[in-house]
Amino acid sequence: MKNFSMLLVLATLATARPAIAQEQAAGSLEASESLPFVTVGVDIDGYWTDLFHEDLWDRRSGLLVGDFTGLPLNEAGKLAAASWDPGWFAIPEEQCRPHTGIYGLRGPTGLQIAKVVDPLTYQVQRYDVLLGISERTIWMDGRPHPPAYAPHTFAGFSTGQWEGNALKVTTTHVKAGYLQRNGPPHSDQAITTEWFMRQGDTLMLIAIIDDPGYLAEGLIRTTNWALDKTAARGGNRGQADCSPFEVVDERIGQPKHFVPHYLPGQYETHKEFQVMFGIPQEAAFGGADTLYPEYMSKLAELQAAFLKRTDAARPAAGRTAAARTDFLGEWRLNRSKSNFEVSWRREGLDGRDGSAPERRLLHIAPAENGAVSYMIDTQIVANDTGVFRVEYVAKPDGTDAPAKGGAIETFAVKRVDPLTIERTGKIKGAVVETGTWKLSPDGKTLTITAKGKIESQEYSNLQVFERFEN
Amino acid sequence: MIRRVPVIAAALTLMAATLAAAQGQRAAQLGPAPELPKTLRAAATIDLTGTWVSVVTEDWRWRMMTPPRYDYAAIPLNAQGRQVADSWDPKADEAEGRQCRVYGAASVMRMPGRLNIAWLDDNALQIQLDAGTQTRVLRYGSKPAAGERTWQGQSSAIWELPVSSAPGAGGGRGGRGGRVPSGTLKAVTTNMRPGYLRMNGVPYSEKAVLTEYFVRASAPNGDEWLVVTSSVYDPVYLNEPFVTSTHFKKEPDNSKFAPTPCVAHK
Numbered sequence: 047m048k049n050f051s052m053l054l055v056l057a058t059l060a061t062a063r064p065a066i067a068q069e070q071a072a073g074s075l076e077a078s079e080s081l082p083f084v085t086v087g088v089d090i091d092g093y094w095t096d097l098f099h100e101d102l103w104d105r106r107s108g109l110l111v112g113d114f115t116g117l118p119l120n121e122a123g124k125l126a127a128a129s130w131d132p133g134w135f136a137i138p139e140e141q142c143r144p145h146t147g148i149y150g151l152r153g154p155t156g157l158q159i160a161k162v163v164d165p166l167t168y169q170v171q172r173y174d175v176l177l178g179i180s181e182r183t184i185w186m187d188g189r190p191h192p193p194a195y196a197p198h199t200f201a202g203f204s205t206g207q208w209e210g211n212a213l214k215v216t217t218t219h220v221k222a223g224y225l226q227r228n229g230p231p232h233s234d235q236a237i238t239t240e241w242f243m244r245q246g247d248t249l250m251l252i253a254i255i256d257d258p259g260y261l262a263e264g265l266i267r268t269t270n271w272a273l274d275k276t277a278a279r280g281g282n283r284g285q286a287d288c289s290p291f292e293v294v295d296e297r298i299g300q301p302k303h304f305v306p307h308y309l310p311g312q313y314e315t316h317k318e319f320q321v322m323f324g325i326p327q328e329a330a331f332g333g334a335d336t337l338y339p340e341y342m343s344k345l346a347e348l349q350a351a352f353l354k355r356t357d358a359a360r361p362a363a364g365r366t367a368a369a370r371t372d373f374l375g376e377w378r379l380n381r382s383k384s385n386f387e388v389s390w391r392r393e394g395l396d397g398r399d400g401s402a403p404e405r406r407l408l409h410i411a412p413a414e415n416g417a418v419s420y421m422i423d424t425q426i427v428a429n430d431t432g433v434f435r436v437e438y439v440a441k442p443d444g445t446d447a448p449a450k451g452g453a454i455e456t457f458a459v460k461r462v463d464p465l466t467i468e469r470t471g472k473i474k475g476a477v478v479e480t481g482t483w484k485l486s487p488d489g490k491t492l493t494i495t496a497k498g499k500i501e502s503q504e505y506s507n508l509q510v511f512e513r514f515e516n
Numbered sequence: 517m518i519r520r521v522p523v524i525a526a527a528l529t530l531m532a533a534t535l536a537a538a539q540g541q542r543a544a545q546l547g548p549a550p551e552l553p554k555t556l557r558a559a560a561t562i563d564l565t566g567t568w569v570s571v572v573t574e575d576w577r578w579r580m581m582t583p584p585r586y587d588y589a590a591i592p593l594n595a596q597g598r599q600v601a602d603s604w605d606p607k608a609d610e611a612e613g614r615q616c617r618v619y620g621a622a623s624v625m626r627m628p629g630r631l632n633i634a635w636l637d638d639n640a641l642q643i644q645l646d647a648g649t650q651t652r653v654l655r656y657g658s659k660p661a662a663g664e665r666t667w668q669g670q671s672s673a674i675w676e677l678p679v680s681s682a683p684g685a686g687g688g689r690g691g692r693g694g695r696v697p698s699g700t701l702k703a704v705t706t707n708m709r710p711g712y713l714r715m716n717g718v719p720y721s722e723k724a725v726l727t728e729y730f731v732r733a734s735a736p737n738g739d740e741w742l743v744v745t746s747s748v749y750d751p752v753y754l755n756e757p758f759v760t761s762t763h764f765k766k767e768p769d770n771s772k773f774a775p776t777p778c779v780a781h782k
Contacts, residue, residue: 082556082639082656083675083699085682100760101574102590116576210561210698211678212731239736245700245729250745250761254735264735267573268743268761323577323584337571339628339647342580349581381586382602385595 088211090173090242094249094271095156101267106154109228112316115325117230117332123260124331128313130229133306136296142289146223147182147202148232148255151175151269159242173206173213184215191218198234213242225255225265230332233259247273262334326352370513371489373418373467377511379406388505408492408511417441418459446472453500454479471498489513553683555638556656556673561681561699562732564641567773568631568742568764575760579626582715582781591718597753604717606780616778619648620667620711622726622748625762630773631742641673641701649775654703662707665722669708676700676729701730713748713758715781721752740766 098106104116114127134140145153157177164171164187175182184206191203202220206213217238225232236257243250249271254264297306308315313327320330326348329336336345405425413419421437436454440447442461449457454471462468465487471479479498486493490513497506553559572579578589588601609615619627629647636642636653643652654673662670677683677699705726713720729745741763748758 080554081552081559082554083559083677083682085679086676086700088678097759099590099592099758103577104574113577115580116573118573208680210681211676211700212698212733216736237736241731241733243700243731245702245745246727246747248745248747248759250729250731250743252731252733252741252743252761252763254733254739254741256737264737264739265573266571266735266741266763266765268745268763270745270759270761272759325577325581336576336580337573339570339572339630342628345580382598385598387595 086211086244088208088213088244090159090213090244090249091161093156093158093274095274095276096154097248097270097272098154099270101152104226105152109226110319110322111228112313112319112327112330113228114230114332115330116337117225118261118263118265118334118337119230119332120260120262123231123262124333125310126260127228127230128316128331129307129310130224130231131306131308132228133297134229135227137300137305138293138295139303141293141296144200146200146220146232147204147217148220148236148238148253149224149226150177150182150201151251151253152226152267153177156274157271182217184213191216202238209241211243215240215242231260232257235259236261249273320352321356324349324353324356371485371487372464373483373485373492374410374412375513377408377410377492378514379403379408380510380512383510384508386505386507388503406509406511413439415441417447420457420459442467444470469496473500550683556641556675557635557638559675559677559683560701561675561677562701564701564730564732564742565633565635567767567770568633569767569772570625570628570630570762570764572628573763575626578714579628585716587716588714588718591713591758592755593718593753594755597719597750600719600753601717606717606782610780615780616648616650616667616711617709618712618715618781619645619650619778620720621652621669621671621705621708622711622720622724622746623713624648624650624652624668625728625744625746626714626760629776630767631764632770632773644773646773646775648778652705654701665707665709667709667711669705669726671703671705671726673701673703676702699731703728703730719753720748720750723752724748724750727757742766 103109111130111132112128114124117123117127119127144150151157155177157175160174160176161170162172162174163169170186172186173184175184182201182204184204186206189205191205196203196219198219198221200221200223202217204215204217206215208214215238217240220232220234220236220238222234223232224230232255236255236259239254239256241252243252251269251271252266253269254266255261256264316327316330319325320327328348329341329345335341403424405423407423409419409421409423411419411421417439418441419437419439421435424434424436434451436449436451438447438449438457440457440459442459444458444460446456446458449455449471454473456472458470458472460468460470465485467483469479469481469483470477471481478500479496481494481496484493484495485491492511492513494509494511495507496509498504575590577583578587585604586602588598591597593601609617618624624645624647625631627645627647629645632644632646634642634644639657640653640655643654644650645652650668652668652671654671656673659670659672681698703726705728708720708722708724708726710722710724711720712718725748727747727749731743731745733741733743735741742765743761743763745759745761748754750758
C-alpha cells in the first residue's frame with residue numbers, strides 16, 4: 047500500500063506543474079512542502095524556435111574569413127580552414143549542398159521534433175528532426191550502426207536512447223563538411239555524441255564532436271531553442287527548396303570546376319578579422335590550448351605585441367577626407383546614440399529583433415539626371431554575406447523610386463532645405479513609413495528619425511550616422 | 517429488488533476484501549517502500565561535486581578578452597540597457613570598488629576559470645570560483661532573511677527529475693531495475709547586486725532573476741562534462757530572458773584552481 051501511495055504522490059507531482067513559461071521568466075521553484083525534488087516531463091516533441099544569445103556571430107552569418115576562435119583545430123584543421131575562400135559557396139556543385147548533421151542544428155533555423163511510433167508495437171521507432179535544409183532521423187529501435195564501409199550521408203546515421211531526462215544520440219557515417227560556415231572542416235570520420243534535454247520551455251542540446259581528422263580534442267558546443275508557441279509554428283525552419291534548376295553561375299568566367307581557395311601562407315584576407323578585433327593569427331586560428339583559462343594571460347601578451355606591430359605598420363597620417371557639408375558620402379551608424387523601438391519581439395532571421403543592428407553603413411552618391419543613389423548595408427541577417435542591402439536611386443523631388451532589398455517597394459525623397467530630407471516609403475502605393483533626415487551644419491552627423499507600420503508591426507527609430515572616410 | 521441489496525453489499529464487501537488481500541500480497545512481494553529523501557544531498561541523482569574547468573568554445577571573442585565598447589552582440593538589451601552599457605566606465609568601477617560587477621551570479625559562470633563544487637551541508641551545494649574569488653551557495657529549504665544584496669545573491673535549489681530517476685521509481689518494466697543516474701539541479705537566484713553580463717559593461721539590474729539548470733554528460737572518451745544553462749530575466753534592461761549554456765570539463769584534482777581577484781576589465 048505504501049508503494050501505491052508513493053506512486054500516487056509521484057503522479058500528483060508530475061501532473062501538478064504550473065505554467066512553465068511564466069515560472070521560467072519570473073524565476074521560481076516548484077518545491078513541494080517537504081521534498082527536495084520534483085518530477086518533470088522530458089518530452090522534446092514539438093516546435094522549437096532558435097535562440098541566438100550565444101555564438102550569434104558564428105551562427106547568423108557574421109563570421110569573417112579567418113575567425114576560427116573557440117575551435118580546437120589541429121594543424122590539418124587550421125590549414126584546411128585557412129585555405130577556404132567564401133567563393134566556395136558559389137561554385138555550382140556546392141550551391142545546393144545540404145548542411146551535414148554536424149552543422150545543421152547550429153544554423154539559423156527553428157526545428158520540429160516529431161516522434162514516430164511503430165504502429166504494431168507502439169514503441170518509439172524514431173525521432174525525426176525537421177529543420178528544412180537538413181533533416182535527421184534518430185533511430186530508437188536498437189538497430190546497429192552500419193558497417194564502416196557503408197556509404198556516408200549528409201545527415202549521417204543516428205541512433206538514440208533515453209538516459210533519464212536526456213535523449214542521447216550517436217551519429218556516425220556523416221559526409222565531410224564544415225563546423226561553421228567560414229571553412230573550419232570536419233572529416234567523414236567525425237562522430238557526434240549529443241544530448242537533447244528539455245529544461246522548462248527551453249530545449250538544450252549538448253553536442254561533442256570527435257574528429258581525428260581535424261580536431262585536436264573533442265569539440266563541445268551547446269545550443270538552445272525556445273518552445274515555439276506561435277501560430278506559425280515551425281515557420282522559421284531553414285529553406286529546403288533548392289534544386290539543380292536553381293543553381294546559377296555566380297562567378298561569370300570562372301573556369302569550370304575551379305575551387306576558390308587561399309594557398310598556405312597567403313592569408314592577407316584573414317588579417318581583416320585580426321586587425322578589426324586585435325586578435326593575432328595564432329589565436330584567431332584556434333587550437334586546443336586557446337580554449338582554456340590559462341590562455342587568457344598568453345592572449346594578452348600576444349595581443350600587446352600584435353597591436354604594437356600593427357600600429358607600427360600604420361601610415362603616420364591617415365587619409366584626410368575633404369570636408370563635406372552635404373548628404374553625399376559614407377555614413378556609419380553610431381549605435382550608442384541611436385534608438386530602435388518595435389512593437390514585436392523576436393522575429394527570427396531578418397534581424398528585426400528590436401535591437402539596433404550590429405552595423406549599418408549608408409552610402410549616398412550622385413547618380414544621373416540629378417538623382418541620388420542610396421545604398422544601405424545592414425549586418426546581422428541571414429544570408430551568405432551577412433549583409434542585408436537596401437538600395438534605390440531617387441530624385442529629390444518627391445517622386446516614387448523603386449527600391450530593392452527590403453519590404454518597402456518605393457521610396458520618395460524630398461529635399462526640404464539644404465540640411466533636411468523627407469523620405470516616404472510605400473508598399474502597393476500605400477504609405478508605410480515616413481522619416482526625416484537632418485544633416486548637421488558641419489556635415490559630420492546625419493540624424494534620421496523614422497516610424498512605420500508594416501502589416502500589424504509598428505516601429506520607430508532614431509538613427510545617428512557619422513561620416514567616415516576609408 | 518429490495519432483497520437483493522444485502523446480496524450486492526455482501527458481494528462488494530467480499531470483492532473489497534479480496535482486493536485488499538491482493539494488494540497486501542503484492543506489497544509484501546515488493547517489500548517496504550523506500551523512504552523518500554528529505555535533503556538535497558540525499559535526493560541527488562547526479563554528482564556535481566569536484567573541480568571543473570571552463571572550455572571556451574563559444575563566444576570566445578566575448579569571454580577570453582574584453583570586447584569593445586558597444587559590442588552587445590546577441591544580448592537582448594532594450595534601449596535603457598544599451599544606454600547604460602554605452603556609459604560603461606571601468607575606471608569609475610575600479611575607483612568605487614565595484615570591480616566585481618562581472619563576477620556576479622548572473623555572469624560569473626561565463627568567466628573563464630575553474631569551479632570547485634562541494635556539499636556545504638546536506639541542503640546546500642557550494643560553488644567556489646577562482647575567477648574573482650567568488651563563492652555561491654545553492655540551498656534547498658528555508659532561506660535566511662533577504663538582507664543586503666550581494667554579488668552572488670541568494671540561490672534556491674531543487675532537483676528536477678524524470679520519473680525514471682525519481683526516488684522510489686522502479687526504472688524499467690515491472691518496477692525492476694535501479695534509478696537512472698540522471699536529472700537536473702535547478703537553481704533560482706535573486707537579491708543580487710546589479711552587475712554586468714559581459715566584461716564590457718552590459719548591465720543587469722538588481723531586479724534580475726537568474727534561473728539555472730545544472731546537468732552532467734559523460735563523453736565517449738571518458739571526459740565528464742558539467743553544463744549550466746542560465747536564463748537571466750531582467751525587466752529593467754532586457755527585452756527577453758538572456759539564455760546561455762556554459763560547459764565545464766571535470767579535472768582530476770583541484771591543483772589548477774587558482775583564485776584571482778576581481779578586475780575591472782578595460
